[in-house]
Amino acid sequence: MKKIHIIGIVVIAVSIGAIMASLASSSTYAAFSEAAASPSSEFHVVGTLDKNKDRIYDPKTNPNLFTFFMVDSAGIEKKVILHKAEPPDFERSEKLVIIGKCKGEVFEARDILMKCPSKYNDGKPVESGQQSETKQQ
Amino acid sequence: MEINYLGEQLIPGHLGNGFVILAFTAALLSAVSFLFAEIRSSKLPIESAGWKKIGRLAFRVHSLAVLGIVATLFYMLYFHLFEYEYVWHHSNKSMRTRYILSCFWEGQEGSFLLWTFWHVVIGNTLMRTAKTWESAVMTVVSSVQIFLTSMMLGIFLFEYKIGSNPFTILLRQHPDFSGIPLFQNPNYLSKLDGRGLNPLLQNYWMTIHPPTLFLGFALTLVPFAYAIAGLWKKELNGWQRPALPWAFTGVAILGTGILMGGAWAYEALSFGGFWAWDPVENSSLVPWLTLVGSAHVMLIHKNKGQSLFTALFLSLLSFILVLYSTFLTRSGILGDSSVHAFTDLGMSGQLLIYLFFYILLSVLLMSVNYKQFFSGSEEESLWSREFWFFIGSLILLISSFHVLFNTSMPVWNKLFHKKFAAPDIAFYNAWQLPLATMLAVLIAMGQYLKYRNTEIKEVLKKLMLPFALACLSTLLIALLMKINTVFFVALLGASLFCIFANFNYWLVILKGQLKNAGASVAHMGFGLILLGVLLSTSKKEFISHSNADKDLSSFKLSNGQNNVLLQRKDTVQMGDYYVTYTGKSKSGNNVYFNVDYFSKQPGGKLNYAFSLKPLVQINAQMGNVAEPDTRHFFNKDIYTHVTYADYSIQDEKNKNAAENENSQNFSFSPGDTVASSNSLIILVGLNSRVDKKKYGLPDSAIAVGAEFKILDVNKKVHMSYPVFAIERNQIVPLPTEIPELGMKLNFWKVDPEAGKITVAVTVNAADKPDYIVMEAIVFPWINILWTGCIVMVIGTAMALVHRIRKY
Numbered sequence: 001m002k003k004i005h006i007i008g009i010v011v012i013a014v015s016i017g018a019i020m021a022s023l024a025s026s027s028t029y030a031a032f033s034e035a036a037a038s039p040s041s042e043f044h045v046v047g048t049l050d051k052n053k054d055r056i057y058d059p060k061t062n063p064n065l066f067t068f069f070m071v072d073s074a075g076i077e078k079k080v081i082l083h084k085a086e087p088p089d090f091e092r093s094e095k096l097v098i099i100g101k102c103k104g105e106v107f108e109a110r111d112i113l114m115k116c117p118s119k120y121n122d123g124k125p126v127e128s129g130q131q132s133e134t135k136q137q
Numbered sequence: 138m139e140i141n142y143l144g145e146q147l148i149p150g151h152l153g154n155g156f157v158i159l160a161f162t163a164a165l166l167s168a169v170s171f172l173f174a175e176i177r178s179s180k181l182p183i184e185s186a187g188w189k190k191i192g193r194l195a196f197r198v199h200s201l202a203v204l205g206i207v208a209t210l211f212y213m214l215y216f217h218l219f220e221y222e223y224v225w226h227h228s229n230k231s232m233r234t235r236y237i238l239s240c241f242w243e244g245q246e247g248s249f250l251l252w253t254f255w256h257v258v259i260g261n262t263l264m265r266t267a268k269t270w271e272s273a274v275m276t277v278v279s280s281v282q283i284f285l286t287s288m289m290l291g292i293f294l295f296e297y298k299i300g301s302n303p304f305t306i307l308l309r310q311h312p313d314f315s316g317i318p319l320f321q322n323p324n325y326l327s328k329l330d331g332r333g334l335n336p337l338l339q340n341y342w343m344t345i346h347p348p349t350l351f352l353g354f355a356l357t358l359v360p361f362a363y364a365i366a367g368l369w370k371k372e373l374n375g376w377q378r379p380a381l382p383w384a385f386t387g388v389a390i391l392g393t394g395i396l397m398g399g400a401w402a403y404e405a406l407s408f409g410g411f412w413a414w415d416p417v418e419n420s421s422l423v424p425w426l427t428l429v430g431s432a433h434v435m436l437i438h439k440n441k442g443q444s445l446f447t448a449l450f451l452s453l454l455s456f457i458l459v460l461y462s463t464f465l466t467r468s469g470i471l472g473d474s475s476v477h478a479f480t481d482l483g484m485s486g487q488l489l490i491y492l493f494f495y496i497l498l499s500v501l502l503m504s505v506n507y508k509q510f511f512s513g514s515e516e517e518s519l520w521s522r523e524f525w526f527f528i529g530s531l532i533l534l535i536s537s538f539h540v541l542f543n544t545s546m547p548v549w550n551k552l553f554h555k556k557f558a559a560p561d562i563a564f565y566n567a568w569q570l571p572l573a574t575m576l577a578v579l580i581a582m583g584q585y586l587k588y589r590n591t592e593i594k595e596v597l598k599k600l601m602l603p604f605a606l607a608c609l610s611t612l613l614i615a616l617l618m619k620i621n622t623v624f625f626v627a628l629l630g631a632s633l634f635c636i637f638a639n640f641n642y643w644l645v646i647l648k649g650q651l652k653n654a655g656a657s658v659a660h661m662g663f664g665l666i667l668l669g670v671l672l673s674t675s676k677k678e679f680i681s682h683s684n685a686d687k688d689l690s691s692f693k694l695s696n697g698q699n700n701v702l703l704q705r706k707d708t709v710q711m712g713d714y715y716v717t718y719t720g721k722s723k724s725g726n727n728v729y730f731n732v733d734y735f736s737k738q739p740g741g742k743l744n745y746a747f748s749l750k751p752l753v754q755i756n757a758q759m760g761n762v763a764e765p766d767t768r769h770f771f772n773k774d775i776y777t778h779v780t781y782a783d784y785s786i787q788d789e790k791n792k793n794a795a796e797n798e799n800s801q802n803f804s805f806s807p808g809d810t811v812a813s814s815n816s817l818i819i820l821v822g823l824n825s826r827v828d829k830k831k832y833g834l835p836d837s838a839i840a841v842g843a844e845f846k847i848l849d850v851n852k853k854v855h856m857s858y859p860v861f862a863i864e865r866n867q868i869v870p871l872p873t874e875i876p877e878l879g880m881k882l883n884f885w886k887v888d889p890e891a892g893k894i895t896v897a898v899t900v901n902a903a904d905k906p907d908y909i910v911m912e913a914i915v916f917p918w919i920n921i922l923w924t925g926c927i928v929m930v931i932g933t934a935m936a937l938v939h940r941i942r943k944y
Contacts, residue, residue, distance in 0.1 A: 011534075023557065026546070026558055026564070043558075044558040083698075
């Protein structure tokens with residue numbers, strides 16, 4: 001057997017290893033129900049913010065605690081705890097992806113991704129002057 | 138009813154559209170002509186020369202047309218012609234002029250234009266330099282231009298839309314905006330402002346990062362075109378030589394472009410780092426990795442005639458991966474997994490055709506020449522340069538394969554109906570770290586090995602000194618910086634070995650001369666990059682710690698405690714520093730938060746060290762964007778990012794005006810309760826025994842104290858003791874404040890007959906306590922990373938100059 005064959009085998013073995021490891025360790029997109037079924041593994045849950053319920057961020061008590069309610073794609077709502085500051089423009093988000101584990105009635109998120117459509121594809125032509133008034137804190 | 142719109146400039150649109158059609162047609166003609174020129178070259182040299190002339194002319198016309206497109210689009214952006222959807226979508230009047238170029242790459246059409254532009258530059262250079270390869274290479278280049286310009290055509294063919302044309306889509310005709318009342322007004326343009334540029338792109342890195350990156354992408358076309366030409370002409374051993382300088386230029390420029398993106402992320406984005414294995418970052422890294430492999434294997438082939446298959450494979454692959462990454466980032470398939478993927482313009486079908494065309498072409502030409510690859514190749518000896526270069530490219534291939542496989546998760550999900558999420562940063566790091574370690578060791582030894590065969594004992598003897606130095610410094614650094622993970626120590630050792638060995642090679646073997654030093658310098662730069670990445674990432678430390686939430690035992694979080702609340706004028710210890718938030722100010726659209734850092738002297742005295750001004754760009758249209766601020770030291774960076782704050786600012790003048798407006802007089806008898814805007818105020822009682830010294834009043838003054846109980850909305854009780862004082866018939870103003878409520882009480886009148894007092898109550902939002910929530914991170918030795926980048930680019934440039942001179 002030539003060296004080239006041995007190397008070939010090693011490369012293939014490492015590549016298969018890479019694929020297996022990726023698939024084994026990677027978390028999956030899921031709904032709240034699936035996440036609740038296996039509380040020890042991490043999931044990505046896609047959903048939308050429930051704007052009718054309270055979002056609580058009180059930095060004076062704890063600057064690393066933000067809670068809100070999210071409705072997943074199956075329509076199930078859960079309270080989400082994020083151990084970070086409230087992300088900027090949170091209320092404008094159209095879609096959320098939370099990454100974390102389900103702990104009983106709440107979902108403990110390690111991280112969050114927000115899709116704000118406004119950054120890329122939102123807004124309609126309006127008379128100038130109106131635009132700047134849409135949001136002034 | 139037809140409306141006659143006022144002030145619309147429709148000529149630039151027609152002009153631009155004309156240029157697009159011209160560019161497309163000329164590319165088509167150029168490709169066909171060069172194709173015939175190549176096919177006829179052996180049998181009918183005269184006819185071939187004629188075709189070549191037409192091809193060249195057509196490509197020049199194409200080049201001028203592309204320049205025309207660029208100029209027209211620039212004109213439209215510069216003069217704010219919002220009647221065009223592209224201009225309205227990507228710019229506005231308040232944007233600074235220097236960001237106009239950024240509008241080119243915010244939109245897809247503009248990015249394709251930038252890419253096309255670089256191909257034009259490259260194509261014109263190739264027509265001068267490619268000599269006998271010209272016709273074949275230019276056929277490939279022109280064919281790519283056909284595809285790229287077709288992305289801008291914006292025409293319908295059998296109800297399928299081809300391309301998206303920035304010149305033909307008028308805002309008022311855009312399907313999304315039909316029926317908007319504004320367009321009933323013939324003079325709508327005078328009232329219109331653009332949507333504006335994404336605030337993230339309004340950063341100086343964003344004016345140079347995309348053009349550099351796209352030039353890098355464009356440069357992968359040249360090795361690809363030469364490889365195709367080599368297979369086509371069946372000159373499998375000739376194409377590497379002219380392609381080699383291009384490949385190394387691509388390595389340097391694409392590498393610089395990627396790192397500029399990292400620098401932008403580090404300075405302008407708030408994730409706290411320069412690399413996050415984001416799909417968009419990954420899809421530019423993967424072609425770079427294969428291009429590095431291809432360039433090195435081409436070097437082997439040029440010198441020793443081996444690794445032909447690998448050289449072809451990697452050269453073809455690099456360009457195909459650029460196309461694939463374009464597909465990933467432009468088709469919208471990344472969806473949830475990337476924060477900054479682009480939206481879908483409905484061109485993914487077109488992109489796929491483009492991708493599969495070049496994959497098929499490559500596979501076809503490779504299989505036709507299949508027999509050439511493996512015939513009679515003798516086996517390389519174990520201690521030869523070619524063997525270890527080959528191993529090195531395999532490692533690069535595995536590394537790129539791993540990144541590519543994981544970045545493509547959304548594609549696999551779509552194909553196989555799975556729901557895998559993209560892995561996190563730690564997973565990428567865990568796999569890439571050992572590969573980088575192996576690569577660093579190979580780079581350390583590479584140049585010491587000779588072609589064919591090397592006396593390994595000689596090599597080891599020469600490597601003794603750098604190896605010893607590397608071991609010693611690894612031990613020292615690991616102990617000093619407390620690096621105790623095996624893999625980290627291994628990478629530390631490997632990168633130091635790589636630096637020392639290449640320095641040694643230049644100093645001892647090349648005797649310090651600069652002519653041949655390019656490779657050594659570039660590899661030293663690569664070693665420095667690895668070292669900088671390792672130190673700054675593995676020893677990155679949050680110095681902001683909150684102790685508000687003590688119970689985290691249930692859920693161990695990697696960065697769950699890093700946000701700290703800073704009240705204005707509070708001082709909080711962070712690492713070796715004491716940090717104070719002193720207030721905010723506004724300039725243009727930016728709100729700056731001033732954060733002072735103090736260091737503690739031995740005596741316990743605080744000494745002012747520096748100030749940072751992290752900012753928030755206020756953008757009502759697209760959302761506010763926070764930008765961190767970083768203080769650079771030679772051995773570390775201190776990064777400060779405001780994660781949460783109140784962005785509203787009232788200047789002093791407004792504040793006083795507001796105060797007067799909000800001030801309200803209330804009369805009280807003891808026991809009375811009145812309601813202010815945010816609380817209930819109860820006068821408990823009055824007393825005349827006021828400690829005058831406390832208020833700085835002389836004994837002669839007459840003073841009355843009042844005791845107020847104030848209940849806020851949360852039923853919390855606040856006590857306040859305002860004082861009324863008269864000295865020499867003058868009322869002395871002695872207002873008292875209740876900061877928690879933003880309330881000021883001014884006790885200014887006593888009416889002894891009615892038994893009443895009058896108090897002016899001011900409730901002012903501006904006096905509310907001002908605070909920020911911030912994070913502070915120390916990145917140690919990150920400057921080694923940036924130094925490494927510069928050294929690598931210098932080294933590559935040196936090698937190129939040397940190579941081109943020889944060529």
